Amino acid sequence: GAVVSQHPSRVICKSGTSVKIECRSLDFQATTMFWYRQFPKQSLMLMATSNEGSKATYEQGVEKDKFLINHASLTLSTLTVTSAHPEDSSFYICSAIAALLAGGYETQYFGPGTRLLVL
């Protein structure tokens, strides 16, 4: 259980174009999803928290107009990188919360990631 998928797994695009990445929880409903970015040999950097049916909450320094997040259903969140530039090339990873029955603590399960290369 608690499987999260991402699509596409890898994308190459030209500078100035927009790229959409999908994150799906396959066997559970996720009221909250998170989007991370990871540069080579660095740790995960949280970009935004995506809540179903409401606006995403962006971390400091993340441009909300450049990284558009939509969480239209309990199983799908999308991240659109608008007007992508080479410096946006990175590994984008989503996660979703699966609520645990015992204790009430919620665990994040990660998707496989999307590697973006902007030429």
Add this chain to the structure above:
Amino acid sequence: QKEVEQNSGPLSVPEGAIASLNCTYSDRGSQSFFWYRQYSGKSPELIMSIYSNGDKEDGRFTAQLNKASQYVSLLIRDSQPSDSATYLCAVNGGTGGGNKLTFGTGTQLKVEL
């Protein structure tokens, strides 16, 4: 400022030995603690979660939590070459943190034949 600190390594252990990975955190209000394994080029995979002081065992893995010392560790028994990866410590539920995880920078583990 919430922080989670880990030694970046690499930590090298021979096959069959016990690998000990350590993590300290600064927010005393933190409620839940996680260890993720990340292979190169892949996304993090949940290994263990722990919420109460003491030890929690799952197969070859044991997580240890000491909230008074703000310390969490992961022991890997009978280390295998396939355990070679970066291990990320993550903390949840601290002051104002909600469901967000704060990650350490990870410890690279190398299990040598």
